[in-house]
Amino acid sequence: QVQLQESGPGLVRPSGTLSLTCAVSDGSISSSDWWTWVRHAPGKGLEWIGEIYHSGRTNYNPSLKSRVSMSVDNSKNQFSLKLNSVTAADTAVYFCAGVGPKGWFDPWGQGTLVTVSS
Amino acid sequence: DIQMTQSPSSLSASVGDRVTITCRASQSITGYLNWYQQKPGKAPKLLIYAVSGLQSGVPSRFSGSGSGTDFTLTISSLQPEDFATYSCQQSYSTPYTFGQGTKLEIK
Numbered sequence: 001q002v003q004l005q006e007s008g009p010g011l012v013r014p015s016g017t018l019s020l021t022c023a024v025s026d027g028s029i030s031s032s033d034w035w036t037w038v039r040h041a042p043g044k045g046l047e048w049i050g051e052i053y054h055s056g057r058t059n060y061n062p063s064l065k066s067r068v069s070m071s072v073d074n075s076k077n078q079f080s081l082k083l084n085s086v087t088a089a090d091t092a093v094y095f096c097a098g099v100g101p102k103g104w105f106d107p108w109g110q111g112t113l114v115t116v117s118s
Numbered sequence: 119d120i121q122m123t124q125s126p127s128s129l130s131a132s133v134g135d136r137v138t139i140t141c142r143a144s145q146s147i148t149g150y151l152n153w154y155q156q157k158p159g160k161a162p163k164l165l166i167y168a169v170s171g172l173q174s175g176v177p178s179r180f181s182g183s184g185s186g187t188d189f190t191l192t193i194s195s196l197q198p199e200d201f202a203t204y205s206c207q208q209s210y211s212t213p214y215t216f217g218q219g220t221k222l223e224i225k
Binding site: 106 | 213
């Protein structure tokens with residue numbers, strides 16, 4: 001099964017841009033049609049951020065749509081997340097995951113904590 | 119957005135107990151319901167997909183059922199490694215949404 005690994009800065013300044021990459025290993029990024037980002041803020045439930053097709057087509061959560069963008073780099077076997085104009089409310093553990101045929105999420109990366117603070 | 123409501127929000131049980139967690143959707147999601155287990159500091163782990171499909175490697179003491187708006191996750195005989203937080207997720211329509219989680223603790 002493919003393995004996923006998130007990477008990116010663990011600290012982002014308020015009003016800045018959060019940028020994360022998810023590297024796909026032990027397999028091809030083409031092994032799944034869709035890839036997704038999910039976050040888990042302290043004391044809250046899991047929140048779906050959006051998904052990207054291997055061709056680059058995207059679906060975003062309307063609650064974040066104005067601030068989020070995703071991209072895929074098939075040559076590097078990775079996909080990325082950008083979230084701009086961040087505030088403390090964006091502090092969370094960010095996960096990348098594959099999307100199954102009926103929308104379940106598997107496999108998952110280990111997650112990366114992003115803190116928004118000055 | 120489809121709202122997912124889990125009950126209870128927390129639960130204390132003993133090893134060997136049978137446990138049931140409920141998830142209710144704000145509208146019909148047919149068979150697009152998935153369950154995850156999450157332990158502190160770890161990524162969620164897919165347990166059950168499409169209501170009742172047992173993910174590879176997941177023990178058979180885990181089972182799922184339901185349809186329409188009401189779904190359940192059952193653990194037939196709790197083991198020490200099962201104490202964790204369980205979340206349901208609807209994949210019927212975007213934005214995909216999760217329940218708030220049920221924390222299963224040792225009694």
